[in-house]
Amino acid sequence: MAMSWILVGMLLLSLASALLGGQPEALSQAALDGAQRAVQLGLSLAGPICLWSAVGETMQRAGLSESLARLLAPALRRLFPEAWRDRRTAGYLSANVTANLLGLGNAATPMGIQAARRMAGRQTAASDELCRLVVLNTASIQLLPTTVAALRAGLGAAAPFDILPAVWLSSGSALTVGLAACRLLERWRS
Amino acid sequence: MAQLSALLLPLALLGVSLAAVARRQDAYSALLAGAGEGLRTLARMLPALLVLLPVVQMLQASGAAERLCKLLQPLARALGIPAETLPILLVRPLSGSAALAVGADLMATHGPDSPIGRTAAVMLGSTETTFYTVSVYFGAAGVRRTRYAVPAALLADLTGFVSAALFTRIFFPS
Numbered sequence: 001m002a003m004s005w006i007l008v009g010m011l012l013l014s015l016a017s018a019l020l021g022g023q024p025e026a027l028s029q030a031a032l033d034g035a036q037r038a039v040q041l042g043l044s045l046a047g048p049i050c051l052w053s054a055v056g057e058t059m060q061r062a063g064l065s066e067s068l069a070r071l072l073a074p075a076l077r078r079l080f081p082e083a084w085r086d087r088r089t090a091g092y093l094s095a096n097v098t099a100n101l102l103g104l105g106n107a108a109t110p111m112g113i114q115a116a117r118r119m120a121g122r123q124t125a126a127s128d129e130l131c132r133l134v135v136l137n138t139a140s141i142q143l144l145p146t147t148v149a150a151l152r153a154g155l156g157a158a159a160p161f162d163i164l165p166a167v168w169l170s171s172g173s174a175l176t177v178g179l180a181a182c183r184l185l186e187r188w189r190s
Numbered sequence: 191m192a193q194l195s196a197l198l199l200p201l202a203l204l205g206v207s208l209a210a211v212a213r214r215q216d217a218y219s220a221l222l223a224g225a226g227e228g229l230r231t232l233a234r235m236l237p238a239l240l241v242l243l244p245v246v247q248m249l250q251a252s253g254a255a256e257r258l259c260k261l262l263q264p265l266a267r268a269l270g271i272p273a274e275t276l277p278i279l280l281v282r283p284l285s286g287s288a289a290l291a292v293g294a295d296l297m298a299t300h301g302p303d304s305p306i307g308r309t310a311a312v313m314l315g316s317t318e319t320t321f322y323t324v325s326v327y328f329g330a331a332g333v334r335r336t337r338y339a340v341p342a343a344l345l346a347d348l349t350g351f352v353s354a355a356l357f358t359r360i361f362f363p364s
Contacts, residue, residue, distance in 0.1 A: 034247030050228030057224025145315035178346030
C-alpha cells in the first residue's frame, strides 16, 4: 500500500509542477518515453542477469553452500545459542545465512522462515534471537551481489564487480549497527 | 587486475562448472536452472520498471524532480549522500523491484561508473526490503509483538545507505 501512496504523490507532484511551469503537454510524451526506456533497459539487463544467476546457482550446487555453512557455524552458534540447540533449526539458520551470503535471495527466504517458525514456537512475542534473525536478514549480507553487478554489467560498467569492497564494508556496517541496536534494545518488552 | 576483471565472467563460468563436475553434479542443468532463475528476477523487475520509469520521467519533464532535489539537498548533505539517490531510500524498505528499477534508472542516466551510479549500486547491494522481510518472517512465525525488530532493522538500513555513499567516496574518489 505504501508504494501506492508514493506513486500517487509522485503523479500529483509532476502534474502540479507541469501546470505551474506551463508545460503540461510535455508530460504525456515523458510518460511514453519512460515506458520505452523501461523496455530497453529490461532488454539490455536480461543477458547479464541470467548469466550471473546461472553462475550463482551452479556455485551453490557445486557445494559452496556447505563449505560456507561449516565456516560460519561458530559465529552463528554465538548469535543464536538458544536456537542452535535444536539441530534442524540450526540447519535452517545456516542455510538461510549462506544463501544470503551467496546472493540467492529466493533460496534464503524459505529457509529463514522455517528457522523463524521453529524459533517462535507458539509464542506471539518475538524473542531476542528471532529479532536478531530478522535484523540479520534485513541487513543484506552479500558476498556476491550478483543482481546489482549484472545491472552494472548490462549498463556498460568497466568492471562490474569493482564495487565489492564498498558493498561488503557498508553491509558490514549496517549489520553491526543493527545487531548493536538489538543488544541495546533487548529490555524493550512491549 | 584489469585483465582479471575483464576475464571475470568466463573464469567464473569455467570455475563453477569445473567445481560442479568435480562434485559429480550436472553443471549444464545447474546453469540452465540458474539462467531460468535470472529470467524470473527480470520478470519481477520489469513491471516495476514499466510503471516507475514513466512516472520518474514525468517528474523530470515537469521540473518537479529538480525542485524536489533542491528542497531535499540539505537532508542529503546532512546524511552525506548524493541527493539524486534519495528516492532509493524512500522505496528500498518497501519494494525490492521498485528499488532495483530506480537504481537501474540512476545508473543508466548518470552512468554506472559515475559517483551517483556507484552509490546507487552499493546502496542496493547493502540493504534489504526491510518491511517485506519483517512481515514475511513474523507473519510466518505467527508473531504479533515484534518488539524492537523494526526500529533496529531500519537503523541498519540507514547505516547501509550512509556508509554506501561514504565507502563509494573513499574507494572511488572523483
